[in-house]
Structures are given as structure tokens and as C-alpha cells.
Amino acid sequence: MIFDMETLEAQNRYKILTATVTPRPIAWVTTLSVSGVINAAPFSFFNVMGHEPPTVAIGLLAGAQRFKDTAANILETGEFVVNLVAERNAEAMNITCIDAPPEIDELELAGLTPAASQAVRPPRIAESPVSFECRVLASLVTGPRQTVVIGRVVRAHVDDAVIMDRERCHIDTQALRLIARMHGSGWYARSAELFQIDRPTWAAWQEKNSETTPA
Secondary structure (H helix, E strand, C coil): CCCCCCCCCHHHHHHHHHHHCCCEECEEEEEECCCCCEEEEEECCEEEEEECCEEEEEEECCCCCCCCHHHHHHHHHCEEEEECCEHHHHHHHHHCCCCCCCCCCHHHHCCCCEECCCCCCCCEECCCCEEEEEEEEEEEEEECCEEEEEEEEEEEEECHHHEEECCCCEECHHHHCEEEECCCCCCEEECCCCCCCCCCCHHHHHHHHHHHCCC
16 A cells, blocks of 8 residues: 555655654653753654764654743754663653643653763753763654654763673673654564574675575
8 A cells, every 4th residue: 555645634644654764763752941941751763873983863753832841942953862761761751741831840740860971061861871962963843733853962871780891892782771752652562582694795605605606
């Protein structure tokens, strides 16, 4: 079946995208308003975009009649923190989805602990196993009150408990127990079942095929 994404209603476009592009990592974003109010909210239109420099991109969907607090704070201050969501954080993360007014501190609402960042003003979430301090590289308004933000990661905080080799930057990824966003309202996935496939090289591919090609 072909869906014409240019003529479908917005909610149906959203259903198609979120039901098929899965699992999606979750950026649990903390920002600070110009008046000093902490904001926290999760966004699953998110991923890493490169490492030279280290960059992340977040799609911030439209709020009701205005930019969402996260988008407004990022556009006004140029700084944010991406915290990743472990399974143990799921309930607290869900509380920060709430449609609270701008003056409400969602970290306090969810019983979470703000932790001082090193290079940016917005705090980290102390309960998160990984936090990336970011400064805005670019932003693009992609629709009415809908924005894409690309940030440069200037500091990475990783829980000491999952560091396998500090010098070689080896991290026990499975021990992080991160969750991802799935389809529909309220559906998430655990990162429990993994499989591995070795990446092919052209030299090995040629050698393998030369062995199977008759003389």
C-alpha cells in the first residue's frame, strides 16, 4: 500500500512514521529557560549524527499554539543536555511527558535530581546513566512550531559502573539497560535480545567469490 504523505492528515503521517521507524533512542532533554526554570522532557525523534565533531540531532514536534518549552529554551539559550533513559528511569521519564506549564520544573515533579553540568548551564539528570552536554550547531524550523536542532556534544558523562576500560573508552553497553521508543502511545522496548553480524570487507568478499567461481 502506498500512502501519500503530502495529503494525509498530520496525525496519520505521525502514525506511519512512529509505527515503522523503530526502535528509536530517547533523548531525555534538560534545558534552562532564560528566567532560570528547569525543563525536562523526552523526545524519540533523536539520534547521533557524527563524531567529528560529535553531533546529535533532535526533532522537536509542535506544541499547542506555541513552541514546546524544550524548543523555546534551546532556541533562546543555545544549550541543552541529552540524558539517556535506562529501564529503571522509565516511570520518572513518563512523568516528564506531562503537559505542564512553562513555570513547572519537571525534574522536581518526577522526584529527580538535577546535577551540575560542566560546560553548559542546564543541569544533567543525576539518575540517568549517560548525559551529553550540548551546544547548538544549527536549528531549522521544519513546520509550524516544529524544529530540528543539531547540537555539538561538548561533554559526555557515563556512569562509572559501566566503564570497562577508561583509557580505551570501552563501555558495557548492555549494562546500561537503555530503553527505546516503539509504536503507539506508551510502547517501549528493552535492549535485552541482541545479535551480531560481522561487517564484510571488499577484499574478503572478492576472495570468497573467487573460491566459488569455477575456473
